[in-house]
Amino acid sequence: MSQAAITSRWKIKTGLNGDFIFKGITVLFAFSILVILFLMIYEMVEQSLPSMAKSGWRFITDQNWDAVQEEFGALPYIYGSVVSSILALALATPLSVGSAIFITEIAPKRLGAVMASLVELLAAIPSVIYGLWGVLVMAPWLQSTVQPFLIDHFGFLPFFQGAPYGVSMLAAIFILMIMVVPIITSISREVLLAVPRSQKEAAIALGATRWEMIRMAVLPYGRSGILGAVILGMGRAIGETMAVTMVIGNTPQISLSLLSPAYTMPSVIANEFAEATSKIHSSALMEIGLILLVVTLIINAMARLLIWSVTRRQSGGGR
Amino acid sequence: MQNKVKLEQLNVHFGATHAVKDVSMDFFENSVTAIIGPSGCGKSTVLRAINRMHDLVPSARVTGRILLDDKDIYDKVADPVSIRRRVGMVFQKPNPFPAMSIYDNVIAGYKLNGRVNRSEADEVVESSLKRVALWDEVKDRLKGNSMELSGGQQQRLCIARTIAVKPEVILMDEPASALDPISTLKIEELIEELKEKYTIIIVTHNMQQAARVSDHTAFFYLGELVEAGETRKIFTTPDKKQTEDYITGRFG
Amino acid sequence: MKSVILRKGANMAMTGLMLAAALAVLVPLVLIFVHIIKMGLSSISLDFFTQIPKPTGETGGGMANGMAGSAVMIALASIIGLPIGIFGAIYLSEYGGSRISTVIRFAADVLAGIPSIITGMVAYTLLVVPMKGFSALAGAVALAMIMIPIILRTTEEQLKMVPGSLREASLALGVPLWRTSLKVTLRSAMTGVMTGVLLAIARVAGETAPLLFTALGNQFWSSKLTAPMAAMPLQIFNFAISPYEDWHRLAWAGALVLVTIMFALSLSARYFGRSRQKN
Numbered sequence: 001m002s003q004a005a006i007t008s009r010w011k012i013k014t015g016l017n018g019d020f021i022f023k024g025i026t027v028l029f030a031f032s033i034l035v036i037l038f039l040m041i042y043e044m045v046e047q048s049l050p051s052m053a054k055s056g057w058r059f060i061t062d063q064n065w066d067a068v069q070e071e072f073g074a075l076p077y078i079y080g081s082v083v084s085s086i087l088a089l090a091l092a093t094p095l096s097v098g099s100a101i102f103i104t105e106i107a108p109k110r111l112g113a114v115m116a117s118l119v120e121l122l123a124a125i126p127s128v129i130y131g132l133w134g135v136l137v138m139a140p141w142l143q144s145t146v147q148p149f150l151i152d153h154f155g156f157l158p159f160f161q162g163a164p165y166g167v168s169m170l171a172a173i174f175i176l177m178i179m180v181v182p183i184i185t186s187i188s189r190e191v192l193l194a195v196p197r198s199q200k201e202a203a204i205a206l207g208a209t210r211w212e213m214i215r216m217a218v219l220p221y222g223r224s225g226i227l228g229a230v231i232l233g234m235g236r237a238i239g240e241t242m243a244v245t246m247v248i249g250n251t252p253q254i255s256l257s258l259l260s261p262a263y264t265m266p267s268v269i270a271n272e273f274a275e276a277t278s279k280i281h282s283s284a285l286m287e288i289g290l291i292l293l294v295v296t297l298i299i300n301a302m303a304r305l306l307i308w309s310v311t312r313r314q315s316g317g318g319r
Numbered sequence: 320m321q322n323k324v325k326l327e328q329l330n331v332h333f334g335a336t337h338a339v340k341d342v343s344m345d346f347f348e349n350s351v352t353a354i355i356g357p358s359g360c361g362k363s364t365v366l367r368a369i370n371r372m373h374d375l376v377p378s379a380r381v382t383g384r385i386l387l388d389d390k391d392i393y394d395k396v397a398d399p400v401s402i403r404r405r406v407g408m409v410f411q412k413p414n415p416f417p418a419m420s421i422y423d424n425v426i427a428g429y430k431l432n433g434r435v436n437r438s439e440a441d442e443v444v445e446s447s448l449k450r451v452a453l454w455d456e457v458k459d460r461l462k463g464n465s466m467e468l469s470g471g472q473q474q475r476l477c478i479a480r481t482i483a484v485k486p487e488v489i490l491m492d493e494p495a496s497a498l499d500p501i502s503t504l505k506i507e508e509l510i511e512e513l514k515e516k517y518t519i520i521i522v523t524h525n526m527q528q529a530a531r532v533s534d535h536t537a538f539f540y541l542g543e544l545v546e547a548g549e550t551r552k553i554f555t556t557p558d559k560k561q562t563e564d565y566i567t568g569r570f571g
Numbered sequence: 572m573k574s575v576i577l578r579k580g581a582n583m584a585m586t587g588l589m590l591a592a593a594l595a596v597l598v599p600l601v602l603i604f605v606h607i608i609k610m611g612l613s614s615i616s617l618d619f620f621t622q623i624p625k626p627t628g629e630t631g632g633g634m635a636n637g638m639a640g641s642a643v644m645i646a647l648a649s650i651i652g653l654p655i656g657i658f659g660a661i662y663l664s665e666y667g668g669s670r671i672s673t674v675i676r677f678a679a680d681v682l683a684g685i686p687s688i689i690t691g692m693v694a695y696t697l698l699v700v701p702m703k704g705f706s707a708l709a710g711a712v713a714l715a716m717i718m719i720p721i722i723l724r725t726t727e728e729q730l731k732m733v734p735g736s737l738r739e740a741s742l743a744l745g746v747p748l749w750r751t752s753l754k755v756t757l758r759s760a761m762t763g764v765m766t767g768v769l770l771a772i773a774r775v776a777g778e779t780a781p782l783l784f785t786a787l788g789n790q791f792w793s794s795k796l797t798a799p800m801a802a803m804p805l806q807i808f809n810f811a812i813s814p815y816e817d818w819h820r821l822a823w824a825g826a827l828v829l830v831t832i833m834f835a836l837s838l839s840a841r842y843f844g845r846s847r848q849k850n
């Protein structure tokens with residue numbers, strides 16, 4: 001009632017409807033987000049079409065990438081992305097979940113708070129700085145100590161054969177692990193904090209030790225949220241560009257050995273896109289971008305749904 | 320009557336707050352003792368001290384002695400985990416584990432002692448659920464989700480989970496306050512049956528409930544024990560004026 | 572039957588493992604900081620802030636053009652991104668019907684999850700190709716696309732926390748809705764909104780991938796928005812992968828400056844966040 005009165009009075013005073021204009025502006029800006037998203041997807045698809053028409057399915061099954069001969073098989077990049085992210089996640093997940101449990105359930109409150117903010121700090125470091133540290137400090141260290149050790153003691157395994165290069169799949173895995181740990185840790189921490197006190201008390205009252213309480217009440221309750229955190233970490237790892245480009249060695253090959261250089265989808269875009277002269281070359285890179293886009297969209301949607309289901313259950317009450 | 324739990328000069332502090340002051344009293348075997356009093360009087364705090372739940376709160380400090388079969392549970396060598404297996408607890412809001420089935424909920428505490436073979440587990444689940452009169456209602460969906468039960472059923476499930484561990488004492492913190500009248504009645508009948516085997520201590524803000532289910536009643540006010548005795552006496556001829564005022568609804 | 576001792580042993584072992592995991596997470600953090608501070612401090616000098624990079628073979632030089640370029644592009648990205656983010660958030664919290672708001676919120680979340688290199692590719696097709704050249708403007712647009720979802724979501728959260736009674740009080744005084752939104756709702760959420768803005772700036776200040784084929788980078792001074800422009804993260808990248816010791820030193824110095832700026836930003840964001848909570 002007053003609402004209508006107010007607007008009409010404004011109209012009389014100025015001859016314009018201020019609310020109408022204001023609402024129009026906010027609508028315009030809000031919808032521009034949809035436009036941006038639509039444009040991104042549209043452009044990526046549109047620009048990929050020439051490459052799709054030329055290579056078809058061979059694009060993701062061929063290993064040969066030769067811009068001069070205009071042969072584009074993206075398999076080495078897909079392989080590199082998949083292997084580096086999955087192995088990084090395999091290392092990062094137990095570390096992250098373990099430290100999230102330590103921060104929320106074991107450490108004294110103040111220590112937990114300090115550690116949580118350190119983890120947030122780690123998550124804020126730009127990836128180019130991880131890359132700088134990776135290429136100038138970590139890779140040489142891997143080359144001089146870790147890789148020779150692996151070759152000497154585990155060289156009979158196909159994963160640890162060849163010469164120690166430093167920059168390698170292994171370096172990419174390590175740097176990705178260091179980068180996704182803070183993300184998984186901080187989301188897992190939020191998920192664990194959402195476990196109701198009543199659940200923990202139920203376990204304790206049954207005579208559970210602290211670890212039994214974590215296993216019985218905390219982890220099952222937070223299971224899907226933690227899974228969501230891991231998947232979100234996966235999305236981050238697979239789209240990570242700079243740090244990986246700097247340490248992976250950028251060689252389009254498929255090798256079982258983690259010591260040899262490799263290549264990932266974002267890295268090949270970073271290295272070749274600005275210099276791609278032929279139309280078909282940039283279209284091929286666009287198609288790699290499109291694959292990356294689709295994969296990250298799926299991964300992120302899954303993660304959001306999982307995390308959302310947990311926080312919703314929490315706000316839905318203690319029962 | 321045999322005394323099972325004995326409080327001696329019990330004091331509980333939370334930081335600077337003195338929540339329970341110098342409480343000494345007895346709880347008897349195979350009987351139900353109700354703790355009543357206005358909210359904030361320290362009744363839940365006393366209850367939680369009896370299975371060392373305050374260990375979880377860093378700011379809590381418990382002094383004095385609580386004797387369980389004449390042994391101090393706050394003794395340096397006493398082990399809170401073993402004590403909690405002898406002193407079970409049922410909470411105000413039903414808190415079954417949502418990620419577990421009905422069956423797994425009942426066996427959750429029992430299983431902590433090591434691997435249990437299938438037939439033994441089945442037996443424990445069945446007898447515990449029968450004891451809380453839930454067996455007939457859930458026997459066809461033991462693998463179903465515990466969150467699909469009604470509030471009253473969930474609370475009886477939580478009691479089944481507690482007795483599956485075979486405790487000697489059961490603490491109940493307003494176990495029916497979140498339930499409807501019919502579920503409340505069922506819980507009250509259950510308490511009556513359970514006292515044959517267990518020592519039961521129940522906190523309630525509902526005086527009629529205390530009068531109905533308990534043999535002994537203790538009245539707390541502002542962290543102090545005002546009066547304790549047989550329920551009939553407390554509700555008919557209390558010694559203290561404060562108790563009488565509270566029972567008759569003149570304050571609180 | 573498992574004994575209590577065994578169960579306690581398992582408890583201790585798992586506690587130890589989780590402590591070890593927590594320590595393992597913090598080790599790289601400490602190492603990275605130690606190196607950045609050690610290498611950065613030994614490489615930084617006044618020249619770093621006043622000079623442009625020297626050609627290979629010559630010692631010295633700095634990242635003055637990169638710092639200026641980053642500042643210009645971040646400012647431009649904010650000019651584009653802030654209104655969209657903030658007004659979009661006002662729409663979501665004040666007008667949005669539930670279904671369309673959900674769609675916009677979801678779009679913002681999706682946008683936030685897209686790898687930044689793809690943002691760079693899109694900015695390239697939308698701006699670099701039609702304008703026939705790499706430009707600071709394209710770089711700024713790419714950065715803005717990264718800022719928008721962050722600002723939108725944090726601002727919306729803040730606006731939702733403003734009590735409805737405040738809004739109603741203003742409306743009851745005869746203030747039109749649009750003035751209420753700006754002068755009452757937005758203003759009382761201002762410190763929270765600032766937090767989001769600072770976090771968004773901190774995020775894009777370190778972004779490298781979206782600038783690779785938009786701003787491209789520049790060895791020299793450039794103030795033209797339609798020409799390639801230097802940016803600090805790009806310089807750190809190029810110098811780090813170069814084979815020259817001298818350029819590595821510049822990269823470390825750049826890393827120290829960048830990390831310092833980012834922590835200053837997130838500390839002030841936290842300060843704003845805290846002062847809001849106190850009120």
